[in-house]
Amino acid sequence: MRAEARGYNKLQSTGPLASYISGHPEAVLIRHSSFNFGPYQAGRAGFGRLRVFGDEVFSGPGCGYNMHRHHNFIICAFVLQGELTHINTVGNVDRLTSGDYYAFSAGSGGKHCEVNLKNDDMHAIYMWFLPDQLLLPPSYRRSHFDALANRNQLVTLVGNADGALRVSQDVTVSRLSSDAVMALDYVPRSASHGVYVFVLEGEVHCDDVALARRDSRGIWGAERINLRTGPQETDLMIVETAP
Amino acid sequence: MSEELKRFICLGCGFLYDEALGLPEHGIAPGTRWADIPETWACPDCFTPKRLFVMVEIPYAADEPHLPRLGPIVSPPEPSLHVI
Numbered sequence: 001m002r003a004e005a006r007g008y009n010k011l012q013s014t015g016p017l018a019s020y021i022s023g024h025p026e027a028v029l030i031r032h033s034s035f036n037f038g039p040y041q042a043g044r045a046g047f048g049r050l051r052v053f054g055d056e057v058f059s060g061p062g063c064g065y066n067m068h069r070h071h072n073f074i075i076c077a078f079v080l081q082g083e084l085t086h087i088n089t090v091g092n093v094d095r096l097t098s099g100d101y102y103a104f105s106a107g108s109g110g111k112h113c114e115v116n117l118k119n120d121d122m123h124a125i126y127m128w129f130l131p132d133q134l135l136l137p138p139s140y141r142r143s144h145f146d147a148l149a150n151r152n153q154l155v156t157l158v159g160n161a162d163g164a165l166r167v168s169q170d171v172t173v174s175r176l177s178s179d180a181v182m183a184l185d186y187v188p189r190s191a192s193h194g195v196y197v198f199v200l201e202g203e204v205h206c207d208d209v210a211l212a213r214r215d216s217r218g219i220w221g222a223e224r225i226n227l228r229t230g231p232q233e234t235d236l237m238i239v240e241t242a243p
Numbered sequence: 244m245s246e247e248l249k250r251f252i253c254l255g256c257g258f259l260y261d262e263a264l265g266l267p268e269h270g271i272a273p274g275t276r277w278a279d280i281p282e283t284w285a286c287p288d289c290f291t292p293k294r295l296f297v298m299v300e301i302p303y304a305a306d307e308p309h310l311p312r313l314g315p316i317v318s319p320p321e322p323s324l325h326v327i
Contacts, residue, residue, distance in 0.1 A: 069289070130252070133304040134303045
């Protein structure tokens, strides 16, 4: 999927969405959605257990989503730039900056607020996963991806790996930050698992397909997926999911 | 025999509609089929329209108090008395 094929929403803190979008005056939230979300519906329902993949920018102090309710979904945010303030009814008030990420499992019911309190823009990737059980006790966990310490290494951020955030679903989120030509084979847990590759920065060859910044590709049934990065700064995320 | 009761999740927020439970607080009786809910109905939490819900086959978390009772409560049989 090319970057421009994604859904695009420009949400403003004034007007009809004033109760949903925070910030004043005229904060703007830009959301690019890989899958069906809200008013954007192009028929891509999601990818396995991954139902939302939002590439979002909160511009203007106070911009974000006001406190609102969820159930069931496991919501993850990966902060790329700026500072995100996350408040939830589990009892957390958290500030996340570049490399920080969280997993908020709404389970039997929880509210959260996502807001940028700074003057600089806040960029984040939001993912929502269906859980493997309904109405779990709500939970919140956070961690940090150190791009420098993990340069040119594929790191598991979410899933069953040391140092990764565990979630109640058969999904794995990995990230690679590289500054050299690299070739690696990504091997899914089984042939029934799907792999969604999203390029944050740089250029990646995924098997024989060239992916540029914000391009993505979903692959089902592969035994291994060959990824090659260019010599420039490259940053990519890989979501592996049960069908 | 009637088809098994199903569960539906709102793609806007994750709100759950379980046919077995209905939504009595919103005037929908337990056992109400998804198909019998008007197309104009929307998620009570986030107002996402009914057509943007999806059917899910996900079990409830263990030990949750929300488990629906699908039939009459059957008491376990009295343990038989053993006299040695």
